[in-house]
Amino acid sequence: NFYQPKAGQIFCTSCFTTTETNSTGNTGVQACKCKEGFYSPTQISGVECTKCSLNGICVGETQLPYPVQGYYLQQLVTEVQMLECTPTTACVGGPSGECFQGYTGARCGECSLDYFRL
Numbered sequence: 001n002f003y004q005p006k007a008g009q010i011f012c013t014s015c016f017t018t019t020e021t022n023s024t025g026n027t028g029v030q031a032c033k034c035k036e037g038f039y040s041p042t043q044i045s046g047v048e049c050t051k052c053s054l055n056g057i058c059v060g061e062t063q064l065p066y067p068v069q070g071y072y073l074q075q076l077v078t079e080v081q082m083l084e085c086t087p088t089t090a091c092v093g094g095p096s097g098e099c100f101q102g103y104t105g106a107r108c109g110e111c112s113l114d115y116f117r118l
Contacts, residue, residue, distance in 0.1 A: 003031050018049035020060075036060040041078050055082040069093035072107045083107055 001019070002012035003026035015021060015032030022033070029046035038049035039058045052058035056065035056073075065080055067073050070088035074081045085091035085099075090108035092098045099108035102115040111117060 001032070002026070003028055005029070016048045018051075019045075033062060034058070034060045039063065039065050039080070041080065050079065053080060053082045055084075056080070066095045066097060067091065067093045073097050085109065 001015045001021050003015065003021065004012045005028060007027075013029070015029070018035060018038045019032035020035050021031045023031070026032075031045070033045045034040050034049035037052050037058050038060060039052060040047055040049050040062055041064075043062045043064060045062050052065050055068050055071045057068060058065040064075065065073070065082075067082045070085055070091055071082040071093060072085050072091050074083050085107045086109045090099055090103040092100055099105075099112075102112050104110050104112045
């Protein structure tokens with residue numbers, strides 16, 4: 001979890017506490033990527049990472065979090081939010097962020113064509 005920006009240095013530089021390196025011989029801060037449970041809102045390595053959102057899954061590296069089943073990902077400029085779906089049974093969750101069959105729209109809150117609510 002270190003890098004050495006200048007050849008011949010005696011000491012290495014630590015990555016941020018929310019990041020880690022996956023190899024040795026790193027020469028730049030870009031080698032520091034988010035640990036599991038954290039994410040980079042800009043999807044760039046070498047920056048301080050943000051703690052994973054409640055109802056989100058963060059695999060680390062430079063990937064954005066994805067929602068658990070029943071939640072929908074809303075990506076803002078500086079953060080992501082996991083919003084509860086209406087109904088919660090409409091959202092698949094996972095990296096695809098899709099709605100179950102019969103649902104569509106933001107937070108999977110609308111009925112697809114030829115579907116209706118009971």
